[in-house]
Amino acid sequence: xxxxxxxxxxxxxxxxxxxxxxxxxxxxxxxxxxxxxxxxxxxxxxxxxxxxxxxxxxxxxxxxxxxxxxxxxxxxxxxxxxxxxxxxxxxxxxxxxxxxxxxxxxxxxxxxxxxxxxxxxxxxxxxxxxxxxxxxxxxxxxxxxxxxxxxxxxxxxxxxxxxxxxxxxxxxxxxxxxxxxxxxxxxxxxxxxxxxxxxxxxxxxxxxxxxxxxxxxxxxxxxxxxxxxxxxxxxxxxxxxxxxxxxxxxxxxxxxxxxxxxxxxxxxxxxxxxxxxx
Numbered sequence: 001x002x003x004x005x006x007x008x009x010x011x012x013x014x015x016x017x018x019x020x021x022x023x024x025x026x027x028x029x030x031x032x033x034x035x036x037x038x039x040x041x042x043x044x045x046x047x048x049x050x051x052x053x054x055x056x057x058x059x060x061x062x063x064x065x066x067x068x069x070x071x072x073x074x075x076x077x078x079x080x081x082x083x084x085x086x087x088x089x090x091x092x093x094x095x096x097x098x099x100x101x102x103x104x105x106x107x108x109x110x111x112x113x114x115x116x117x118x119x120x121x122x123x124x125x126x127x128x129x130x131x132x133x134x135x136x137x138x139x140x141x142x143x144x145x146x147x148x149x150x151x152x153x154x155x156x157x158x159x160x161x162x163x164x165x166x167x168x169x170x171x172x173x174x175x176x177x178x179x180x181x182x183x184x185x186x187x188x189x190x191x192x193x194x195x196x197x198x199x200x201x202x203x204x205x206x207x208x209x210x211x212x213x214x215x216x217x218x219x220x221x222x223x224x225x226x227x228x229x230x231x232x233x234x235x236x237x238x239x240x241x242x243x244x245x246x247x248x249x250x251x252x253x254x255x256x257x258x259x260x261x262x263x264x265x266x267x268x269x270x271x272x273x274x275x276x277x278x
Contacts, residue, residue, distance in 0.1 A: 001071065001110055001269045003029045005159035005234055006253075007118070007215075007262035011035040011066070014260060015043045018068075019050050021253060025266060028071050029109045031116035033161045035064030042066065055107055063102045065118050065160070071110030080104050080115065080143050084135045087128070103136075112240060112269075113147075117160035122181035130181060133163070137190040145197050148237060156237040158199060161215075161262065163231055166191040166201075169209035170230035182231065199235040202267045203247040214249055215262045223254055234267045243269040 004027050008014050011032060022030060035042065035058050042056045053073045058064030067073065085098030106115040117140070120133040140158075147154060164187045168174040177183040195201065203212075213228025222228060236244065247267040254263045 001029070001112070002027045002266060003031075003112070003114065003157060003159070003234065003269065004264045004266045005031040005033070005116070005161075005232060006264035007033040007161040007232060007260060009034050009036070009260040009262065011064075012037055012041065012043060013258065015046050017253065017258070017260075019046055021250070021264060022050060022052070022068070025250070027266070028069065029112070029114055030068040030264075031114060031159045032066040032068065033064075033116060033118040035066055036061050037064055055105060057102045057105050059102045063118055065102060065105045065116040067105060067107050067109065067114055067116050069107070069109040069114075072108070074108040075106075077106040078104075080106065080140060082139055082143070084132060084139055086120070086132045104140075111155060113154065113156045115156070115158050115160075117158060117162070119161060119163045121163050122187065125179065125181060125184055133181075134186055134190060137187075137193075141190070141193050141197065144194065144199065148197060153239045154237055155240040156199075157240060158194070158235040159233065159265075161232050162191065164188065164191045165229045165231055167209075170213070172210075172213070172227040172229070182229065194235055198238045200238070200241040202234050202236050202241055202244045203249070203265055206247045207249065212249060213263075214265060216254060218261050232262055232265050234265055236267070240269065245270050 037058050039058055044054050047054045047068055052068045052070045054068050055073055055076050056066035057078045079100055083100055085100040087098040103118045120136050122130040122133040165171040165183050166188050213230050214232035216223040216228040245268045250264045
């Protein structure tokens with residue numbers, strides 16, 4: 001089974017690349033982030049023509065997550081339980097109900113519980129969005145701990161754009177990020193807390209750093225200068241991580257006209273895929 005995750009940065013602009021990627025790597029399940037469209041705007045037909053089912057949640061031109069699968073889609077959940085919302089008026093006198101954004105969708109695919117996650121960016125350490133990010137991660141950890149407690153043998157994949165570079169090896173110039181988001185101590189501690197539960201970063205054993213990245217900003221020639229960050233991850237529960245055979249970043253997808261600023265992460269597992277009756 002091949003599982004991939006990709007912050008595609010607008011699926012309508014890159015649907016052809018996504019379909020070609022699925023074919024080239026023989027992908028069974030693809031989690032997408034930053035689809036940047038409403039549900040009625042998502043290009044379902046192209047994926048279905050290629051033999052895949054799709055679930056998607058998108059509310060507007062921001063955020064948006066999806067799961068694309070050819071090994072089944074069952075028990076779909078939009079947002080994880082108690083997923084925090086963001087109060088766009090935080091800090092202002094006007095208080096509104098926080099909006100639960102389109103940042104998480106889960107489904108069971110070929111016996112694996114896959115969550116496509118787009119963790120909040122944080123913006124700046126003194127921004128309300130940073131507090132929201134940490135709250136979002138804390139709640140996710142609480143729910144993930146419960147899933148493993150309920151079934152220690154559960155095969156769970158928490159995948160997507162985590163907007164955290166968990167170690168200095170995961171960013172080209174750590175000194176440039178001191179006091180900024182993505183590398184701050186609370187963010188790194190939140191990421192480590194997921195590993196402390198037993199989830200594993202399945203790619204790192206096969207692609208040791210430094211210099212292995214998944215994101216390069218469009219500006220200042222970051223990609224050709226190899227100035228990137230590793231912020232996209234497949235975190236697997238112990239039962240699933242034990243079955244990993246290989247994992248990598250498809251850096252080629254960051255090249256060429258119309259590329260996303262992220263590259264896909266791919267993991268291959270030895271688990272047999274259940275036959276899907278039609």
